[in-house]
Amino acid sequence: MYRLLFAQVLRRFDAEAVHHLTVRALRVLSLVPVVKRRLYKRLAPRDEALRLQAFGVHFPSPFGLAAGFDKDAGCVEALAAFGFGHVEVGTITAHAQPGNPRPRLFRLVADRAIINRMGFNNRGARQAARRLSRPRSLPVVVGVNIGKTKVIPEELAARDYVASAARLAPLADYLVVNVSSPNTPGLRNLQAVELLRPLLKEVQRAAGRTPLLVKIAPDLADEDVDAVADLALELGLAGVIATNTTIGREGLSKSDPDVAAETGGLSGRPLKARSLEVLRRLRARVGDRLTLVSVGGVENVDDVWERLLAGATLVQGYTGMIYDGPLWAWRINRDLSRRLRRHGHTSIREVIGRVSG
Numbered sequence: 001m002y003r004l005l006f007a008q009v010l011r012r013f014d015a016e017a018v019h020h021l022t023v024r025a026l027r028v029l030s031l032v033p034v035v036k037r038r039l040y041k042r043l044a045p046r047d048e049a050l051r052l053q054a055f056g057v058h059f060p061s062p063f064g065l066a067a068g069f070d071k072d073a074g075c076v077e078a079l080a081a082f083g084f085g086h087v088e089v090g091t092i093t094a095h096a097q098p099g100n101p102r103p104r105l106f107r108l109v110a111d112r113a114i115i116n117r118m119g120f121n122n123r124g125a126r127q128a129a130r131r132l133s134r135p136r137s138l139p140v141v142v143g144v145n146i147g148k149t150k151v152i153p154e155e156l157a158a159r160d161y162v163a164s165a166a167r168l169a170p171l172a173d174y175l176v177v178n179v180s181s182p183n184t185p186g187l188r189n190l191q192a193v194e195l196l197r198p199l200l201k202e203v204q205r206a207a208g209r210t211p212l213l214v215k216i217a218p219d220l221a222d223e224d225v226d227a228v229a230d231l232a233l234e235l236g237l238a239g240v241i242a243t244n245t246t247i248g249r250e251g252l253s254k255s256d257p258d259v260a261a262e263t264g265g266l267s268g269r270p271l272k273a274r275s276l277e278v279l280r281r282l283r284a285r286v287g288d289r290l291t292l293v294s295v296g297g298v299e300n301v302d303d304v305w306e307r308l309l310a311g312a313t314l315v316q317g318y319t320g321m322i323y324d325g326p327l328w329a330w331r332i333n334r335d336l337s338r339r340l341r342r343h344g345h346t347s348i349r350e351v352i353g354r355v356s357g
Contacts, residue, residue, distance in 0.1 A: 011107065019105065036137070049340050050340075052313065054291045059085050060141075062085060062308065062312075064088060064316050065317070065318060067215075067318075070089045070090075071122045072122055073092070073144070074131055076142050077138045080140035082326050083332075084329045085314075087140060087141070087142055087143070088142075088176065089144055090145030090147070092125055092145065097120060097124070105117075106259050108259055108260060109255070109323075111252050111253065112269040113268030114319050116183070117262070117263055117265070120181065125146075128144070129168055142171075143172060144176065145178050146176065148160050148161065150185070154190070162203055162205075173210075173211075174238060181265065193231050200235055201235065211238035213293065214237060216242055216244065216278070229286050229290070238291055240286075246271055249261075249266060250270065269299060272303065274296070293313070293315070298320060299320045300320070301339060304332055305339060308348070308351045312352075317329075336348070
């Protein structure tokens with residue numbers, strides 16, 4: 001039904017307008033305890049075989065929602081009620097900012113992809129902290145993804161990240177340093193190890209005991225992926241999230257060339273191959289010494305299963321929900337449970353341990 005609704009109605013409306021309407025509806029749902037609890041009871045992952053632990057945090061399922069959807073931490077409980085094993089909010093910056101001018105979000109339906117140049121539009125760390133500090137009636141694992149405020153110069157980036165980390169880390173199950181969005185000028189320069197090392201050290205101190213991860217771009221050269229992996233090991237980070245959106249346009253074959261030419265980060269199906277390639281490279285480099293979180297082109301249980309076999313402990317998605325609807329996470333968890341049993345496994349941890357080449 002959702003796919004018919006999308007094909008006949010939703011795709012005719014502006015992508016960002018639909019996104020905002022969806023977020024508002026989820027925020028309202030978060031305020032209705034009876035409905036929220038019923039949805040959670042029906043759709044949230046409850047199979048003990050899917051439970052796992054990563055960097056000291058217990059997850060009800062390996063499949064979660066990537067950053068970018070709930071930018072201001074306004075609907076984490078509703079998203080958990082629809083089946084996500086964890087919800088990563090943000091990207092949140094120390095200071096509120098409007099993001100880039102509209103239009104800035106584009107669907108490439110034929111390729112099941114999205115281009116965005118949102119530019120970290122959010123209400124800032126202070127507002128996000130207020131929301132995250134409110135009591136919750138549902139259990140939900142919350143990651144907080146932080147980025148650089150656009151107007152802050154590169155040489156002051158560490159101070160900007162630290163301001164967000166100090167405010168948000170105590171309210172997060174894990175914290176992510178985002179240095180890989182293509183939509184903030186100069187941000188990706190911070191992935192260079194000589195700039196990334198001091199930044200991560202400062203954020204580590206501010207984060208305290210909260211597990212710290214770094215999110216990297218798919219457009220890094222292989223040797224730079226290795227360098228970031230080595231740095232993460234050197235600093236004792238909790239893990240690496242691979243990957244963010246790409247500035248490349250490889251894999252687009254069916255979409256309107258004018259839309260495909262829009263600037264911004266590409267997500268969805270065309271990112272699948274490179275995201276998996278980076279995951280495998282990271283796994284070969286770090287083994288099981290870091291938690292690897294795979295994101296990019298994840299559409300169904302086959303993709304989740306493949307990422308787990310390739311060495312990911314956690315898997316995230318976002319674009320797939322745009323095309324498959326609100327029951328997307330529930331279906332993936334249901335199918336993951338069935339596949340586990342079909343292969344004779346009693347725990348998802350047995351799959352993660354069987355790394356493929």
